[in-house]
Amino acid sequence: MDALIDASLKALHLLFSGDMALWEIVGISFRVSLLALLIATPPAVLLAFVLAYGNFPGRRLIIALFSTLLSVPTVVIGLTLYLILSRQGPLGEWHLLFTQNAMIIGQIALAFPMLVSIGHSALQAADRRAWETARTLGASHLRALLTIIYEVRFGLLAAVLASFGRIISEVGASMMLGGNILHHTRNIPTAIALETSKGEFAQGIALGMVLLVMAATLNVLLHHFQGKGFVGS
Amino acid sequence: MDALIDASLKALHLLFSGDMALWEIVGISFRVSLLALLIATPPAVLLAFVLAYGNFPGRRLIIALFSTLLSVPTVVIGLTLYLILSRQGPLGEWHLLFTQNAMIIGQIALAFPMLVSIGHSALQAADRRAWETARTLGASHLRALLTIIYEVRFGLLAAVLASFGRIISEVGASMMLGGNILHHTRNIPTAIALETSKGEFAQGIALGMVLLVMAATLNVLLHHFQGKGFVGS
Amino acid sequence: MSTLHFRDIHKHYARRTILAGLELCLRTGSCTLLTGENGTGKTTLLRILGGFEKPEQFAADTGHAQLNWRHYRKLLQSSVLYLHQQPYMFEGSVRDNLSFALDRSLPKAEREQRIHTALQWAGLEKIADTRAKTLSGGEYQRVALARAWLRQPRILLLDEPTANMDREARNRTISLLRQLRDDGMALLVASHDPECFSSLVNEHLNLSAGRLQTVTPASRFVNMTLLQQAS
Amino acid sequence: MSTLHFRDIHKHYARRTILAGLELCLRTGSCTLLTGENGTGKTTLLRILGGFEKPEQFAADTGHAQLNWRHYRKLLQSSVLYLHQQPYMFEGSVRDNLSFALDRSLPKAEREQRIHTALQWAGLEKIADTRAKTLSGGEYQRVALARAWLRQPRILLLDEPTANMDREARNRTISLLRQLRDDGMALLVASHDPECFSSLVNEHLNLSAGRLQTVTPASRFVNMTLLQQAS
Amino acid sequence: DDKPANMTLKMATTTSTENSGLLTDLLPKFEKESGYSIQVIAVGTGKALKMGEDGDVDVVLVHAPAAEKEFVEKGYGDKRYPVMYNDFIVLGPDADPAGVRDTKTAPESFAKIAEKQAIFISRGDDSGTDKKEKQLWETAGIKPAGDWYREAGQGMGKVIQMAGELEGYTLADRGTWLAGVDKSPLKIVHEGDKDLFNPYGVIAVSQTRYPDINHTGAQAFIDWIVSAKGQQAIADFKINGTPLFTPNADKPATAK
Numbered sequence A, B: 001m002d003a004l005i006d007a008s009l010k011a012l013h014l015l016f017s018g019d020m021a022l023w024e025i026v027g028i029s030f031r032v033s034l035l036a037l038l039i040a041t042p043p044a045v046l047l048a049f050v051l052a053y054g055n056f057p058g059r060r061l062i063i064a065l066f067s068t069l070l071s072v073p074t075v076v077i078g079l080t081l082y083l084i085l086s087r088q089g090p091l092g093e094w095h096l097l098f099t100q101n102a103m104i105i106g107q108i109a110l111a112f113p114m115l116v117s118i119g120h121s122a123l124q125a126a127d128r129r130a131w132e133t134a135r136t137l138g139a140s141h142l143r144a145l146l147t148i149i150y151e152v153r154f155g156l157l158a159a160v161l162a163s164f165g166r167i168i169s170e171v172g173a174s175m176m177l178g179g180n181i182l183h184h185t186r187n188i189p190t191a192i193a194l195e196t197s198k199g200e201f202a203q204g205i206a207l208g209m210v211l212l213v214m215a216a217t218l219n220v221l222l223h224h225f226q227g228k229g230f231v232g233s
Numbered sequence C, D: 001m002s003t004l005h006f007r008d009i010h011k012h013y014a015r016r017t018i019l020a021g022l023e024l025c026l027r028t029g030s031c032t033l034l035t036g037e038n039g040t041g042k043t044t045l046l047r048i049l050g051g052f053e054k055p056e057q058f059a060a061d062t063g064h065a066q067l068n069w070r071h072y073r074k075l076l077q078s079s080v081l082y083l084h085q086q087p088y089m090f091e092g093s094v095r096d097n098l099s100f101a102l103d104r105s106l107p108k109a110e111r112e113q114r115i116h117t118a119l120q121w122a123g124l125e126k127i128a129d130t131r132a133k134t135l136s137g138g139e140y141q142r143v144a145l146a147r148a149w150l151r152q153p154r155i156l157l158l159d160e161p162t163a164n165m166d167r168e169a170r171n172r173t174i175s176l177l178r179q180l181r182d183d184g185m186a187l188l189v190a191s192h193d194p195e196c197f198s199s200l201v202n203e204h205l206n207l208s209a210g211r212l213q214t215v216t217p218a219s220r221f222v223n224m225t226l227l228q229q230a231s
Numbered sequence E: 001d002d003k004p005a006n007m008t009l010k011m012a013t014t015t016s017t018e019n020s021g022l023l024t025d026l027l028p029k030f031e032k033e034s035g036y037s038i039q040v041i042a043v044g045t046g047k048a049l050k051m052g053e054d055g056d057v058d059v060v061l062v063h064a065p066a067a068e069k070e071f072v073e074k075g076y077g078d079k080r081y082p083v084m085y086n087d088f089i090v091l092g093p094d095a096d097p098a099g100v101r102d103t104k105t106a107p108e109s110f111a112k113i114a115e116k117q118a119i120f121i122s123r124g125d126d127s128g129t130d131k132k133e134k135q136l137w138e139t140a141g142i143k144p145a146g147d148w149y150r151e152a153g154q155g156m157g158k159v160i161q162m163a164g165e166l167e168g169y170t171l172a173d174r175g176t177w178l179a180g181v182d183k184s185p186l187k188i189v190h191e192g193d194k195d196l197f198n199p200y201g202v203i204a205v206s207q208t209r210y211p212d213i214n215h216t217g218a219q220a221f222i223d224w225i226v227s228a229k230g231q232q233a234i235a236d237f238k239i240n241g242t243p244l245f246t247p248n249a250d251k252p253a254t255a256k
C-alpha cells in the first residue's frame, strides 16, 4: 500500500518537475500512437462500412476474422512484423527495424482490426434509412458515408478510443519493433516494462499514472466534443 | 520469411502432435480468460446500461473514465494489483499471488472497462422505444433489460469479443500476478513472451498461431450463433 | 365507473411550453379522443400519462389518493399501456412479439390460444412467422394493437393507431376498441382522423396552446351511447 | 410529355411473392395514386423504383433506351426521390436537415432563401432550430416533404406522405404536390386516403395480388384536368 | 572527411547490464570519446544473440559463453572478446529453512534445497543464469521436479521478487541483486565458489555475412571497452560503494 502511495507521489512529482527525459518518452508515445491511429482509421472505417452495408459472400467470415485478430498477442504481431522487417526478411533493405516508423507500422497493425471490428458493430447499428435518405437526397457516396459516420459518431468514437487505448498501452510490438532504445524508441509502456523488470515498481506505476492523466485529458476532451451518448428518443 | 514458414509448420505440428505441455498451457489460458469474462460481463453490462439509460450528473465523466482506463498498460494494472495482493499489501494474507485466481482477478480488471466502454456504446445506439415498449407491455426491469440486450446483441458481442481478445492475449498482468510458473500459471501469452525472450521466435509465433486458431473457432461460432450483423431496414 | 383525474400537467422543452397546466379525466369504460395540430403536444401528453416523459408539474387523483409524478409512475405504470405513434417491433417473429405481451405464468396452451385469436383478429395469420422488423407500415400498427389487446391494460393510450392502416384494418380497429371500452378499459386516442372514431368516442378534446378544450362533452356522447344501446 | 415505362417487376421475400410481373408508367407532369391493402407491396414497389430494393426481374423503358436494374439504378437513381413511409431525420436542426437536400454549389444567400421558403411553406419557422430528431410525428412528415421539395427531383415517390399530418398540413401538401406536378415532376403517391388526393391524381392504381389494377384510368383524369383548367 | 558515414551503432545486450546501470554509466564516456551514438536494445541473452544472427544489430554484449562460442563458430560473429565478469549467488529467505548456509559448494546447496523440498524459483527462460542453474543441478546429480521447483520463465529482477514473495530460493547474478537488494526480504545464502563465475563477452556481428552492417563502429566500441580506459570505467562502476563487475579483458578467463 505504501508502495502505491509512494508511486502516486512520484507520478505527481514526475509530471510537474518538468523532467525532460519523461516528456521525451511521453512525446514519443503519443507521436507514434496518434500517427498510427490517424493512418489506420480512414481505411478501417471504410472497410467497417463495407462490411456493415455490403451483402457479399464471406462478409460474416471477415467480420469474425477481424475480431479473432484481437486475440493475437501484440508480441506475436510484433514478432511477425519483425521477421518481415528484419534484415533477413523481405523488407530488410528498408532498414526500418528499431525505428519509430517500425513502431508505427506495428501499431497500425494492432489498431486496424479493433477499428474494423468495433467500428463495424457501431455502423451496423445505424438505421439503414439514414443511408437511403442521404442518397435519395442526392448525396454522393462519400457524403452519405460521412453522414452515417456522424450519425453513429458515438459508437465510432468508442472504437477509436479503444484502439487508441490498445496501442498507447501495448508493449509487445513496440518492444520488438522499436527495441526500447532510449531517446529513440522508448515509449511509456516499454519504459514501464523496463522499470518493472528492474523491480522499480513505484517508478513503473508512476509512469502508468502519467499515461493515465494524459489519456484522461484526451478522452474527456473527445467525449465532451462528441456529445451526450445516451439513448435519445 | 523462412522463419515465418518455419513458424507456421511448427504451429501445425504443435497443434496436431497432441503435445500435452501445449494443451496444458492452452487450457490454463482459456480457463482463466473465460472465467474472468464470465464474472466481469454481467456487472459491466449492467453498468453500461445504467450509463446509457440513466441521466444523472457525472454520467459522461464516468464514461470517459472507463475509456481512459483502456489506455493504462496491462502491466500497470498488474503491478497495482500485485502491490495489493503482495505479502506486504492489504490482501497479503490471502496468498493469492502467483496463482490462477490472481490472474483471473487481473483479467477481470482488464476486461471490465472495455466491456463497459464498448458495451455502453452498443447500448446507447439502441432505440429508446425498445425499452419503453418492453416496459409498457408489462416486462419487469430485468426482462426489459434482457430484451434490450438481445436487441443490440451484435454490438454487445463485439464488446465481449474485444474484451476476450484483450485478456486472452495480454501478458503484462498475467506475468505480474501469475508469475508464468510452468504447470501452474503459464498461459499462452506468457509462454510466448518466454519463447521470444529466448530468441525462439518461431516457437513464439507458433504458439501465437495456436491461440489464433482457438480464438478463430470461438469467434466464428459466436458470430454464427449471433446472426447477420449488417444494417437491416 | 372509476375516474382518474389529472391536473396541472406542465411540460416544456427548452423555452417552449408544450403543456400549460392541463386537466384531463380518464374514465373506465369510456373513450376519449384527443385531436390537435401537429406539434401541439398530443404525443407528449400520452407519453407523460404512460410514464415515459417527466412533466414539470403533475397531479393525479384516483378518487382515493392524490398522486405526484413518482407515485403515479410507481403505482399505475403497470396498468397503463402506451402505444407509440411509431410502434417498435422486437427482434423475432410476429408471434414472438405477440407473446411478449402475455403474462409468462399463463399455461402454454392458453398462451397459444390467445395469440391465435390475436393473429386472427388482426389479419396476421399469414405473416405470423415473419420477422416482425420487416413488416409493412400498416402491419406494424396492427401487430402493435394486437399486442396491446393481449396485454389487457386498465388504461390504453393510443397514439395515431390507424395511421398507415387500410380501410378494413381501421374498421376492425374501431370494433376492437369498442369492445375494449365496453369491457371497462379507459381509452385515450390521439388522432388526426376524428371521423374515423366518431362512432366510438365518449368525449372529444382538442389540444391547443397547451390546454384542452372540449369539442363534444362526455354527457352528450354518453346519451348517444345509451340511445344506441336502447335501439 | 415523357414517359418512364416499367415492366416485369418481380419481387419476392423468402417464399412470398410480393410483386408478380407488375407494369407501370410514370409520366412527367402527372400524379399516380397507388392504393392497396396493408402488406400488398406498395412500399416495396416504391423502394424498388427508388433504387433501394433489388427486384428479381425488372425492365424500364425511357423511350430511348431499355434499362435493366443495374443501369436504371446508375442512370436514374439521382433523379428519383423516395420519401420513406417513416421518414428519417439526420442529427442536427430542422434547418440542417433541409439544407442537406440543397446542392452544395448554390451560393449561400440563395440557399438561405430557399430554406426560408421551405420552412414557411411547411409551417416550421418556429421549430427551425430544434433538433430534428425530437420532432413530432406530423412535423417529421412535413420536414421530409419540405426536404423533397428543396431537392427538386424529376420523379417523386411518396409513401403515405400525409399519415400523421393534421388537416391543414394535408391541404398544404396537396397544393404543394399539385404545384410540383404542374412544374413537370412525375409523382407516385402510395396512400390509404384516396379521397385526400382525389383532386390531384391523374391515375389511380390499386395493387393487389402482386399486380396493378386501374381504378380510374389516366385518360379520364386527363380530361378532368383539362376541363378544370378550361373552367 | 574520412569519418565513417554511419555514426549510430546498435547493440543488443542482456537486461543485467542495462538494469544494473552499468551501460548508462559506461556508454556516454564512449560516445563522448568516439563520436558514435550507441543505441541499446536490452533483452534476454537468447534474444540478443538472435538479433545478432539476423544482422539486426551491430554488436552484442552477453553472458552465455557456450552460446557465444557457437555464435562465433557458426560465423555470425568474428571473435569473442572477454570484457568482464561478476558472479552468481544463491539467494534464500533469512530463516534458511533448507540450511543452505552450511554448505560449501553451489551443487551442494542445491542438493540441500531439493532434499528439503524448499521452494526454488528457476528462471526457466534459457538465459545465461538459467543455463548456469541447469548446469549446477546436473553437477549435483539431481533432476529438479515437483511442486517445490517452480519454473517462472521471467527476467532476473522478477524472479528475485517472486522468490521473496514465496519465501523461496533462487540463483541470481550479483548485478541484479545489488540493484534491488534494498527491496528484497531475501539474503545471500551462498556465494563465492568458482562454480558461480559469470563472464561477459562482446562480439561484433560478422561483416562478411552482413556487408552493410556498421562493423567499423562495432569494432570501435569493442576496441574501447577492452582498452585500459574502458576497463577502468567498468572497474569504477559501483552500486552503494560495491563494485559490480570485474574487468578481465587482459586475462581471458576460461568459462567452466
Ligand SMILES: Nc1ncnc2c1ncn2[C@@H]1O[C@H](COP(=O)(O)OP(=O)(O)OP(=O)(O)O)[C@@H](O)[C@H]1O
Pocket (backbone or CB within 6 Å): C013, C014, C018, C036, C037, C038, C039, C040, C041, C042, C043, C044, C045, C085, D127, D130, D134, D135, D136, D137, D138, D139, D164, D166
Ligand atoms: N425532446 C424534445 N426536445 C425538444 N422538443 C421536443 C422534444 N420532444 C418533442 N418536442 C417538441 O414538442 C412538440 C410537441 O410534440 P408532440 O410529439 O407531443 O406533438 P404531437 O401533438 O404529437 O404532434 P403530431 O400530431 O405531429 O404527432 C413538437 O413541436 C416537438 O418538436
Ligand SMILES: Nc1ncnc2c1ncn2[C@@H]1O[C@H](COP(=O)(O)OP(=O)(O)OP(=O)(O)O)[C@@H](O)[C@H]1O
Pocket (backbone or CB within 6 Å): C127, C130, C134, C135, C136, C137, C138, C139, C164, D013, D014, D018, D036, D037, D038, D039, D040, D041, D042, D043, D044, D045, D085
Ligand atoms: N425484408 C423483408 N423480408 C421479408 N418480408 C418482407 C420484407 N420486407 C417486406 N416484407 C413483407 O412484404 C410485404 C409487403 O410489404 P410493403 O411494405 O411493401 O407493404 P405495403 O403495401 O407498403 O403495406 P402498408 O400499406 O402497410 O405500408 C409485407 O407483408 C412485409 O411483411
Ligand SMILES: [Mg+2]
Pocket (backbone or CB within 6 Å): C042, C043, C044, C085, C159, D136, D137, D138
Ligand atoms: Mg404525435
Ligand SMILES: [Mg+2]
Pocket (backbone or CB within 6 Å): C136, C137, C138, D042, D043, D044, D085, D159
Ligand atoms: Mg407501406
